Structures are given as structure tokens and as C-alpha cells.
Amino acid sequence: MALNILFLVAGRFSGINECLIKTFSKNNRINSIDVINPTIAVRPVWGKLRLSSFLNSFLGDLAAINDYGREWKYYHWRTPFAFNKMTQCCEEAIRSYRKREIDAVLMTQTIFSFSQNKPDLPSFIFTDNTNRLTQETPFKDEFKLHFQTSARWQRLEKETYLKADKVFVIGPHVRTSLIDFYGLDPKRVVAVGGGSNITTNLNKNPEFREKSYKDRVLLFVGRDFKRKGGGDLLQAFKIVKKKFKDAKLIIVGCRPKVKIDGVEIVGKLNPEQLEEYYEKVQVFVMPSLFEPWGNVWIEAMTYQLPCVGTNVGSIPFIIEDGKTGFIVKPKNPKEIAERLIYLFENPHMMEQLGREGFLKAIKNFTWDKVVDTIVTEIAATLKEKLNTSLSLK
Structure with a gap:
């Protein structure tokens, strides 16, 4: 019925x-x-x-x-x-x-x-x-x-x-x-x-596809910069930048006052514009202090991005530590930086985590x-x- x-x-x-x-x-x-x-x-x-x-x-x-x-x-x-x-x-x-x-x-x-x-x-x-x-x-x-x-x-x-x-x-x-x-x-x-609120890429490419992980570009997507752990991410990025001079961080959804080399502030985007950034980056990172759910991790996984998040709320339910990304403690810039450096040093691991994340997203989320x-x-x-x-x- x-x-x-x-x-x-x-x-x-x-x-x-x-x-x-x-x-x-x-x-x-x-x-x-x-x-x-x-x-x-x-x-x-x-x-x-x-x-x-x-x-x-x-x-x-x-x-x-x-x-x-x-x-x-x-x-x-x-x-x-x-x-x-x-x-x-x-x-x-x-x-x-x-x-x-x-x-x-x-x-x-x-x-x-x-x-x-x-x-x-x-x-x-x-x-x-x-x-x-x-x-x-x-x-x-x-x-x-x-x-x-x-x-x-x-x-x-x-x-x-x-x-x-x-x-x-x-x-x-x-x-x-x-x-x-x-x-x-x-x-x-x-x-x-x-589920993912952005599904255009899945409609176009429902299967796993080749993605380049040779660049070192991070993506953060969130409107509440403080609650999403933006300050901790900036501290972590400074550490990453010492190791990789070509590393970049793109911040979407908000406009924090930041003057750090390699950080690009984009602000709010519509879903179609956001897709372009998911396509061109290599890692998604958002070390939230509080998060009821977090659809952005699922969106990132559908774009084959390894994810770095914190062990708060349901984030560990979305990100499998060591399999689709990494789970870190909140308010721990050093641990965030260590995970990001490890990924940049091991492109094959970025690809592996991205693949597993994609498969999990289309199957479960x-x-x-x-x-x-x-x-x-x-x-x-x-x-x-x-x-x-x-x-x-």
C-alpha cells in the first residue's frame, strides 16, 4: 500500500x-x-x-x-x-x-x-x-x-x-x-x-573514478568557524606549511579574518560552486568541537576525499579511523597536523582512503x-x- x-x-x-x-x-x-x-x-x-x-x-x-x-x-x-x-x-x-x-x-x-x-x-x-x-x-x-x-x-x-x-x-x-x-x-x-546534499557528481559518475592526489590542497567547509574547529585547523596548517611549502588550505562557507600564507578564504557558495572545490582538492578536514551530524563529510567522501575529523557526535560513525580517513581528538592542532603531513607524504594512502570513503558513502549514506x-x-x-x-x- x-x-x-x-x-x-x-x-x-x-x-x-x-x-x-x-x-x-x-x-x-x-x-x-x-x-x-x-x-x-x-x-x-x-x-x-x-x-x-x-x-x-x-x-x-x-x-x-x-x-x-x-x-x-x-x-x-x-x-x-x-x-x-x-x-x-x-x-x-x-x-x-x-x-x-x-x-x-x-x-x-x-x-x-x-x-x-x-x-x-x-x-x-x-x-x-x-x-x-x-x-x-x-x-x-x-x-x-x-x-x-x-x-x-x-x-x-x-x-x-x-x-x-x-x-x-x-x-x-x-x-x-x-x-x-x-x-x-x-x-x-x-x-x-x-546522506549527501550534493549528488550531481554521483548522477554523472556513479562509479569510482581516477583522481589525482599529487597536489597538497586541504578543504574546510562550514559556516560556524569556531564551532567547526577553524582555529585549531589554522594552527595545524602552520605546522603543515613548515613541512610542505606548497600546501594550501581553502576555507568555504565563512570569512574568518586570516592572514596566513597559503590560506584562501572563499566564503559562502551555492552547491554547484562548492562542487568545483570538492573536485580540485585532495583532503577534507574539519576538526569540529561540536557536531550533531555533518553532511559535509559524506559529500567529501563522494568526491573520493580522505577525511580528517574529531571524535565528537556521530563523526566516528561517518569516518572510519584508518579506513576512510582519520579521527583526532578535538582541540589538538598537533595531532591534526601529524595526520595531514602523513597523508601528504603518502599519496597512495590518500587514494586508498578516498576509495574506501567513496564506497562507504554510496553504500551506507x-x-x-x-x-x-x-x-x-x-x-x-x-x-x-x-x-x-x-x-x-
Whole structure:
């Protein structure tokens, strides 16, 4: 039976929402997927102007200012006030679509809930992080990291998880957090992985192909330079530069004020422009201090790049140390430099790690695989609910 899904989303979610929508739309086990963005409840959208939206937007700003002061703009969506208003919007949507034979509701993240009470439709969540994991990172005082500390918000988050029939998580560390801290039944939490948000090269060249590793060019891709370990990378690059005068580092996604020989600052790029850089470099490195997931490593692996990352979050789940790249300790420029120097000294190892990374990415980390797993789990839950209903009659 082909499924009809109501999909509740807010924002880009690092490009994940768009990838999921596209992949669901082409899955032969999905009949329809209707997308609702509840943020209209607290932020007016031109062409959909409502007096209530303007009022809620104003009240939402006041709530964020009251709770978070100068940081209020980021937290506009992350106050109990906004949470409840967006939840009301979702509740109305579910009630409306209930008449159109929707089989299940799926939402990403937990900045709102399905409804005030447990919905009468099978309901599912896809997320890459928990508020608890953000609070627990040991480096949160070294860069700007946003998380909610109020007991009310934490209660709303936990209640949302408990309302779901199943929670799909992008990495195993998130699954552990939901089970150990939020008290979810392990059977209801499924790690499904993630995929590459850039697939043009795979569409053109789905097979492993020859790549040159004779140059010594590193690539960093990230918007939050501090959180992504940019400072540690620069220190490591200085060490690498002493060994290899021709070494280069390209920084994409941000514009830190850096004056180091061999460092090229590119700034933000669209996916098509970013592809050019993945093609021409030899190693991808991003020594993050905190990382819920990190699609960029998967993107880099599809371009046959050996990857260097830290042992935080799900990075060790993506990068296999010594097989597809190297895992280093966070805040350790010396260890980063040692790994990069080793790779530059051994081009054959760069090729070997790049090959293994490519094979792992196309086998384990695709949005098609993620969606297939989600659809299978949703179908199984629907079948189980139907059997339970029949047995009670």
C-alpha cells in the first residue's frame, strides 16, 4: 500500500528538509507527501498575511527578548510561546488533512509538536540532535552555542518525543541520548543515518573514478568557524606549511579574518560552486568541537576525499579511523597536523582512503536509503496498529 504522508517542517534544517521531500516524492511506496510549514504562525509570510501572524510574531519577539536578551533573534523560534503557537498550527493541519485519508504524520526536529495531546494519527519524528546533547558538550563556553535551559522548554521537548510512535535519528549518539536521558523505549528509536546534499557528481559518475592526489590542497567547509574547529585547523596548517611549502588550505562557507600564507578564504557558495572545490582538492578536514551530524563529510567522501575529523557526535560513525580517513581528538592542532603531513607524504594512502570513503558513502549514506528505512518503519507501525485494533474488536 502506498502511503500518504503529512510532513511538518520548519526552515532548511541544513538542507535536510529539502532532500527528504525530494526523496519521499520519488519513492514508489509513497503516494503523496503534503508539506506544512508551521512557522507562519509566528512569522508572517508575504502573500499569506494574517493579523494573528503579525501579533504572534510581535509577542514571540517579546518572549525571546525576555528569555534571552541580546540573543533573542536566534531564539525567536525557540521559546515556549513560539512552540505552542506552531503546535496549534500543526494541530489544525492534522485535523484538516485527517479528512483526506492521511496515513501518518512526520515532522523534523522538535521546535514544535504534532498537537497538544497525542495525535490520533500515527506520528513520527526525524531529528539530528537533542537539547541535552547540546548542553553536555564540554566546549560550549568556547563558541556561541544555542540551547534551551528552561525547565518548561525541556518538558515540551520530552513530551514531543513521547508523543511519537517512533523517532528516527540521524546518528547513534542521538539514539543513546533519547533512550538514556529522555526515557524512550529503545524499540521506538531508530538510527537511519543521513546522506549527501550534493549528488550531481554521483548522477554523472556513479562509479569510482581516477583522481589525482599529487597536489597538497586541504578543504574546510562550514559556516560556524569556531564551532567547526577553524582555529585549531589554522594552527595545524602552520605546522603543515613548515613541512610542505606548497600546501594550501581553502576555507568555504565563512570569512574568518586570516592572514596566513597559503590560506584562501572563499566564503559562502551555492552547491554547484562548492562542487568545483570538492573536485580540485585532495583532503577534507574539519576538526569540529561540536557536531550533531555533518553532511559535509559524506559529500567529501563522494568526491573520493580522505577525511580528517574529531571524535565528537556521530563523526566516528561517518569516518572510519584508518579506513576512510582519520579521527583526532578535538582541540589538538598537533595531532591534526601529524595526520595531514602523513597523508601528504603518502599519496597512495590518500587514494586508498578516498576509495574506501567513496564506497562507504554510496553504500551506507544516501537519502534513498534513509527514506527507504523510514517508510519501512512507518509501514510496519501502521500494520502493527491495525492488527492491534482488529484484535480488540
